[in-house]
Amino acid sequence: MAAKRDVRLTVNGVAYEASVEPRMTLVDMLRGELGLTGTHVGCEHGVCGACTVLMDGRAVRSCIMLAVQADGAEFMTVEGLASEAGELHPIQQAFIEERGLQCGFCTPGFMMTIHELLQETPDPTEEEIKDALGGAICRCTGYESILKSVRSAAKKLQALG
Amino acid sequence: MAFEFPKSLDDLPVSKVKWVGKPVNRVEDPQLVTGKTEFIDNVTLPGMLHCAILHSPHAHARIKSIDMSRAAALPGVVTTLTGEDAERWTRPMYTTPQGWGGYVLATDRVRFVGEPVAAVAATSRYIAEDALELIDVEYEPIDPIVDAFAAAQPDSPKVFEDHDDNIMYQRIFTWGEVEEAFQKADHVYKESFRWNRVGANPLETFGIISEWDIVEDSLTCRGSFQTPSFMAMGRAATFRLPSNKVRFIAQPHGGSFGGKGGGRGTDITLMLSRKAGGRPVKWIEDRMEYLSSGGSQAWDRHYDVSIAVKDDGTVTALRVKLLDDMGATAEGFGATGAVKPMASFTGCYAIPAAEYDLTLVATNKLPVSPYRGMGPPPHNFVLEQMMDIAARDLDLDPAEIRRRNFIPADQFPYIIASGNEYDSGEYEAALDKVLEMAGYEDLRREQEEARAEGRLVGIGVVSTIEPGVFDWNAYTVIGTAGIGIPEGVTVAIDTMGKITARVGFALEGQGQYTVITQLLAEYFGTELEDVRVVHVDNLSAPPNFGPGGSRLGVAITGAVLGAAQRLTEKLTKVAAKMFEVQPEDIELLDGMLRVKKVPESQLSVRNVAAIMLNRSDMLPPDVDPSPQATFAWTAPDRVEPDEQGRVKSYLTAANACHLVMVEIDPGTGKVEILKYYIADDCGTRLNPANVEGMIQGALAQGVGAALLEEYVYDDDGQLLTASFMDYLLPTIHEVPFPEKAALVTPSPFTPLGAKGAGESAIHTTPAAIMCAINDALLPLGVRAKEVPASPNRLWKLIQGASDQ
């Protein structure tokens, strides 16, 4: 076993410090060490997108990153979407209203990807939405309701300005 | 006493229906979108260990020796397990058909790549996986048996030495005068087809935490169980323990689609916990394990089909010969998928005679599992290709030949040749709806124009049945026991008037808790917020099975309405005493118990429940102070099958009609879906948004099955598609968003007229897409007979055509 390394990072505005083996994946650190279990693991080989989190604003797949690579970075996970008082984020509201989920296992990953998309492209076209989501898998919904969720979330966010 | 279930929404005790039948938001969702739902991998118990499983790298080999000593010595490893432990502590796995399996860990032989051979429990998953590399297994490889046809030969080498051959099951079912129909037919069409292995792939794999209390020999398992009570009974049998000492707690889970698997992982973690002095042992199956050794694979089929047809297109008989490759064992109920087509053997058609020549064969591949739809999707694929073949030869439009053969709307309930009864249907109406939505004639013109330009454009139009509300009697012929599947609920009203429903199944994605909430809020005239649904373990829950067989929506509706009625009877007695009238004089309406025709004499359900709990002085003598009731529902009028396997099995028959237009790129063989239309009739829709979501989800799985998904084994029995890089699931780019119409032909047999729903698109989509592909290929004179119609297959077909 290689010597442990210290990793310091910020998740949803909270600073964390952990001592991890260099081989530990980022998602195992988030879930196992920091107790942030809202990020899920669907494939552990970078294909499904369930483990997507935002690292310095960019969507990354936390199953194929090492925790030590995250040192110094700022993260956002699904736990960071709703307000501290429990008010849901417009993306979360949109998913509920448009039925963007069934089992909900893929949902945190999709929502983080959509968060990135709508930051950069507040009013995306259908093609832009599909391109953004084309690398993520949902086995339940057949995607139509996810697409609608994105449109609805975009409207809500724009209305908020 | 006999229960009268409300036959339609109008029969509910309300002046205006407020919740049921409406697309209300799901009660499940706020927790899910905030990442708070307790999926099994989110659960950590004190002292918990982590399991890793060593899988066989060989498709077929003798195990000469296993040496666990180096693994056991690794710091952090607490205990290890091999087939010897399994032999000592368990019975061989339960299989259907019986006698085709071994122990949960291989003993003397491995029979498929991925078969569990040994396991360890360690303080972390990382250490447990390190330990796997220190296990020394000496194998002596044996030639694997991979090809189903070769395996079915009498002189084939054998998967199981104690059997005479590899035939797990063989039987010819004959229904009606099949031979005569073929002799008298004006036309006989024959074709062979191949459906390659596909499977469920829920996004969450199987996971479990097992605890074996070594003092009282009791078990507690938490996990992503689709059918917790059923699994608990299995464990009691496997470990020869009293069944009330086996406790199963199902966590919410990330989908299942029948293929969650997990039987072996459950027993392995339990034995590890036992050896570790009772410490909890967690195992989360990883995706590669799921693909190669989990509940991932289904339907590996070789078909020979023929139909007898009259000049006018009437089909008089259907013969289906199926060789179904079960893989190495008959564990996990995969074989039921080969029998289920008997519940809708002749599809939407009034075909009077049919024959099913069924052979299940063992090979050195992963044992097959159930998958959404449970078997008819490949059957529908072959049946519908035959309809198109006949239509073409007889110069009939594909829609027309179907119309001519549909069971007419006035003939329901209708018993099909293979014995099941269809409750109701309007097949022609659904077809007409789809043709109208699509602008069928214009589409055909568009197709003609495209063809004239040399483009390969085709249209498929297919109607199917979704058998709903499964019953064990559908599977009696391959050895399952019992008739009826109770699904229960306990409904309780507390002193504050809030309602709690306790059920035995966990969240899985279909939105069933929402449906229960809608029903109870409606029945007792409350808001949705006043109702909560909780899952309780198998020892606390009323009899239950959980989701499966397109059954739960109907079954839980029956259970909820039954419990609500029972509870109302109690409340009624109390109210009657208060008003000094007879219970018959009291009625429930809009949440009030009132004296009939004296509307001012009324008490709310909430008040009566509070009186029951807090004023024993006001209780009638025959009422206990408990505003709760339990009811378990099962389908009525189910019996044993006759000698030809004919039986009323699935209670409902939903119907879907799909029309799809595709274009094939001759340069690449890639199929593009140009247009897609769906008319779906699953009776009363309790929550239309739930139904629509499941139709779209099943459509995506159907697109995957038709065009992308395939488990490929090489000649050595090695799985070549053990990752999502190789096993291709549809993404947002591949899945069409069809225009969808809802027809409602209520079931006369079920509470509120609902039918089993959620699978219809996987029954229909692969057949429809393959019909469209073959329509596109028509000018080339070639036929796609293999699923999935992947680009390489179609490209080769097209090349072959141009070589001729």
Ligand code: FES
């Ligand atoms: S779990 Fe990371 S991409 Fe699938």
Ligand code: FES
């Ligand atoms: S909602 Fe189940 S995988 Fe997307």
